[in-house]
Amino acid sequence: MADIIIIGGGAAGMMAAVAAAGTGQNVVLIEKNEKLGKKLFITGKGRCNVTNACEVTDFFQNVMDHAKFLYSAVYGFDNHAVMAFFEQAGCPLKIERGQRVFPKSDHSSDIIRALEQTIRKSGVTVLLNTEVKKIKSLPIEENIEGGKEKKQIGKKKQRYCAKVSQLELYDRTTGRQSVMRADKLILATGGCSYVLTGSTGDGYRFAEECGHQIVPTMPALVPFAVKEEWCHQLQGLSLKNVQVSVVVDGKQIYSDFGELLFTHYGVSGPLILSASSHYVHKACGNGNCSGEAKLLIDLKPALTKEQLDKRVLREFDENKNKQFKNVINSLFPAKLIPLMPVLSNIDPDKRVNEITKEERERFVQTIKQIELTITGLRDYNEAVITKGGVATNEVSPSTMESKLVKGLYFAGEVLDLDALTGGFNLQIAWSTGYLAGTSAAAACE
Numbered sequence: 001m002a003d004i005i006i007i008g009g010g011a012a013g014m015m016a017a018v019a020a021a022g023t024g025q026n027v028v029l030i031e032k033n034e035k036l037g038k039k040l041f042i043t044g045k046g047r048c049n050v051t052n053a054c055e056v057t058d059f060f061q062n063v064m065d066h067a068k069f070l071y072s073a074v075y076g077f078d079n080h081a082v083m084a085f086f087e088q089a090g091c092p093l094k095i096e097r098g099q100r101v102f103p104k105s106d107h108s109s110d111i112i113r114a115l116e117q118t119i120r121k122s123g124v125t126v127l128l129n130t131e132v133k134k135i136k137s138l139p140i141e142e143n144i145e146g147g148k149e150k151k152q153i154g155k156k157k158q159r160y161c162a163k164v165s166q167l168e169l170y171d172r173t174t175g176r177q178s179v180m181r182a183d184k185l186i187l188a189t190g191g192c193s194y195v196l197t198g199s200t201g202d203g204y205r206f207a208e209e210c211g212h213q214i215v216p217t218m219p220a221l222v223p224f225a226v227k228e229e230w231c232h233q234l235q236g237l238s239l240k241n242v243q244v245s246v247v248v249d250g251k252q253i254y255s256d257f258g259e260l261l262f263t264h265y266g267v268s269g270p271l272i273l274s275a276s277s278h279y280v281h282k283a284c285g286n287g288n289c290s291g292e293a294k295l296l297i298d299l300k301p302a303l304t305k306e307q308l309d310k311r312v313l314r315e316f317d318e319n320k321n322k323q324f325k326n327v328i329n330s331l332f333p334a335k336l337i338p339l340m341p342v343l344s345n346i347d348p349d350k351r352v353n354e355i356t357k358e359e360r361e362r363f364v365q366t367i368k369q370i371e372l373t374i375t376g377l378r379d380y381n382e383a384v385i386t387k388g389g390v391a392t393n394e395v396s397p398s399t400m401e402s403k404l405v406k407g408l409y410f411a412g413e414v415l416d417l418d419a420l421t422g423g424f425n426l427q428i429a430w431s432t433g434y435l436a437g438t439s440a441a442a443a444c445e
């Protein structure tokens, strides 16, 4: 019989296996896909931004919610420990812009290989093509009264209302079903973004069936869909060094500089992904977004309106007899040229010496603030991460064990934790996976 069973062979599950097996326990890692780390493979556009080399304290600022819950996990196995682990496992790393850490080879497969080799060397049994269908737990009678969990006595004394007992498995190659006994179980099934990688939200169902609360899930780090149809004409246009602000019901909830990409449905790119996470956390309670949401784009954030007006005046003075549409091409990329006269309501064929002061002011105002109406978020298949999941207040931050079900541990994206881009989400998976693995192993002794 296995001492510890881990469900999910993604980042968190593999790290949990490494940590648990390192203590000499008999560990089984169950993955429904035909191979381990399917999502890891596509991370960082195939290069895997494995962590961030920032100060550990800065890490927490990039976590969207419940950063305190992560203190023990992150201080116990921080970004530097993660980097040392991969270097020692034969995968040299490099640090790029924004302290993002990648494998030197630029291949995510090298990260997966390092983990797989460590797992196999430690004697972990890996069951591929094996899907967990159900988790069963048994009530702990003495802690339950009249069908209800007895009140916890004192802060330190943990009273569980159930303990894990067994799993129902389905072998995807043979179609056979089986049952496995379990005393210590680590749930590392991920979220529900990029479903083809295996993240189908099974862990939420398992946790719920065990009595856990699931914070409503939503796609995060995800592109925005917008109402304005002219966006389609700009599809493929990438704007670097613009400023984007998100305003909900007249209140600004996010503003930053960076790169934006126009798509056939709206906007994407690094800046928009970050904006979406702030939007989801600040304007979308209980899985629903409310309020009128606007995205404001400043095409020239380095210039004040006055400076920009002077710059435009100079262009106009130097090209007095030229048509408006031919004068503004020094100010924007080609795809934007036909659109700017439309947005600022100026005849593109008008000669610039005929443009009125009001029209020029309108033009400057448009450059400083293009307004888009956010109609929603794109779906989970385009989301880097899932917001929501197993409520952290029902999980012990110092062990990752359930406070309700003895022997049940959680790790990675299945928890109600998410962070911004830059390697922080994988760091959450490594740290919580490591803590769940070592805690489960310690509980076996």
Ligand SMILES: Cc1cc2nc3c(=O)[nH]c(=O)nc-3n(C[C@H](O)[C@H](O)[C@H](O)COP(=O)(O)OP(=O)(O)OC[C@H]3O[C@@H](n4cnc5c(N)ncnc54)[C@H](O)[C@@H]3O)c2cc1C
Pocket: 007, 008, 009, 010, 011, 012, 013, 030, 031, 032, 033, 037, 038, 039, 040, 042, 043, 044, 045, 048, 049, 050, 051, 130, 131, 132, 133, 188, 189, 190, 191, 193, 194, 197, 198, 199, 200, 201, 202, 203, 383, 384, 385, 411, 412, 413, 414, 422, 423, 424, 425, 426, 427, 429
């Ligand atoms: C396109 C993309 C790019 C990303 N790039 C980065 C990046 O560069 N840096 C970064 O920090 N983060 C990145 N992320 C986020 C990062 O991938 C996740 O935070 C991380 O993979 C979460 O790890 P996990 O182990 O919790 O879940 P997952 O990696 O999703 O692993 C869960 C595993 O559980 C398995 N599973 C699920 N249910 C069952 C079941 N019933 N039975 C058996 N097995 C099951 C799944 O098949 C899967 O393999 C990216 C995400 C995406 C989608």
